[in-house]
Amino acid sequence: MITGKLYLHIGPPKTAATSLQIAMQEADLPRLHYGGTFQPREDNVGSSAQTPHKASCGRLAAGDADVRSALDEIGEHLRGGNLILSEEMFLVEQHDNPFPEKLRRLGDLLSDIPTVVLVTLRDPREGLPSLYQELFNGLPLTEKLSFARFCRGPRARCYDYTFVHENLIQAAFRDIRGIEFHDLTAGEVPLSQVIGHDALTDAMLILRRANSGAKTGPDKRTLPPVSLKSIGGMRPVRASLDRTGLRGTALSRHAAATFDRIRLRPGDERQLRLPAHTAGRLDTCLAGARTRLQPMESPQ
Known part of the structure; x- marks a missing residue:
């Protein structure tokens, strides 16, 4: 019981x-x-x-x-x-x-x-x-x-x-x-x-x-860089890779490595306020x- x-x-x-x-x-x-x-x-x-x-x-x-x-x-x-x-x-x-x-x-x-x-x-x-x-x-x-x-x-x-x-x-x-x-x-x-x-x-x-997490001030957080590779994580892109059978192929890995070198934003300390x-x-x-x-x- x-x-x-x-x-x-x-x-x-x-x-x-x-x-x-x-x-x-x-x-x-x-x-x-x-x-x-x-x-x-x-x-x-x-x-x-x-x-x-x-x-x-x-x-x-x-x-x-x-x-x-x-x-x-x-x-x-x-x-x-x-x-x-x-x-x-x-x-x-x-x-x-x-x-x-x-x-x-x-x-x-x-x-x-x-x-x-x-x-x-x-x-x-x-x-x-x-x-x-x-x-x-x-x-x-x-x-x-x-x-x-x-x-x-x-x-x-x-x-x-x-x-x-x-x-x-x-x-x-x-x-x-x-x-x-x-x-x-x-x-x-x-x-x-x-x-x-x-x-x-x-x-x-x-x-x-x-x-x-790493914190440098009341509102600042240390964040990694953002690269073009992040586009691969978007739902439409993932769905397209799945439909075409390209996910995990040598071509998709090469593209990911190339996009990762293209930085949209550097790593930095960023102020994060709601x-x-x-x-x-x-x-x-x-x-x-x-x-x-x-x-x-x-x-x-």
């Missing part, structure tokens, strides 16, 4: 998730088992966190043996205590897989498991420039050339806390709690500030700085989340 809860931390990315994951895997907490994500990520293969994420991406079906095994493992932990998983990739758009769809699949997968969703609350004015810097090399050319366009695109929606909350509700998650980003960067934090008032111990988590309208809207979303998602006693 399941008596415990699954605490599921979903990010967003660039909100000290890696620091929290390292702290959790190093902590010894009574009746609270940590099932991943493990750092470094090569140690995360087959973890209780990895398999649900693969299923949320549609890479594993609900009836797959690995999924059944992961659910059995989660259930076993919840028969003797509580379990916490952390995976910020649940809020990352991947391979044309929007994160609302990932949350919907995740909700279906965990429908029989008492789940508390943990969302870290960070000022988008700080979080989005950091996320932009991390994703930069894989962005479409239009977003590489315009941070404002990135902020209006789907990859930035993980910092629209109203949108995140609405999609969690639509995925049938009801117990959704907020963690303040500044708590995760303070060096140490009580467990109760991570999972809420029903923490069974007053233990402290020790958090170390990890996976932070457009005023976007910043104002996301500020309102963050303020609303701080009202709705404060840690609280779970409903009886």
Whole structure:
């Protein structure tokens, strides 16, 4: 019989998730088992966190043996205590897989498991420039050339806390709690500030700085150069290469190498500020989340 809860931390990315994951895997907490994500990520293969994420991406079906095994493992932990998983990739758009769809699949997968969703609350004015810097090399050319366009695109929606909350509700998650980003960067934090008032111990988590991007000032981020090669990542170009059978051929590789030498913008330190309208809207979303998602006693 399941008596415990699954605490599921979903990010967003660039909100000290890696620091929290390292702290959790190093902590010894009574009746609270940590099932991943493990750092470094090569140690995360087959973890209780990895398999649900693969299923949320549609890479594993609900009836797959690995999924059944992961659910059995989660259930076993919840028969003797509580379990916490952390995976910020649940809020990352991947391979044309929007994160609302990932949350919907995740909700279906965990429908029989008492789940508390943990969302870290960070000022988008700080979080989005950091996320932009991390994703930069894989962005479409239009977003590489315009941070404002990135902020209006789907990859930035993980910092629209109203949108995140609405999609969690639509995925049938009801117990959704907020963690303040500044708590995760303070060096140490009580467990109760991570999972809420029903923490069974007053233990402290020790958090170390990890996976932070290069920053040269309050608004400046170091970004790599942009070359004409980025055109190859645009959807129409990829589709054309697929239709003609040129993808991966010697000709396409030669063209990519040639285009990579043609620079549209040099690598530089760039000031990344959210457009005023976007910043104002996301500020309102963050303020609303701080009202709705404060840690609280779970409903009886």
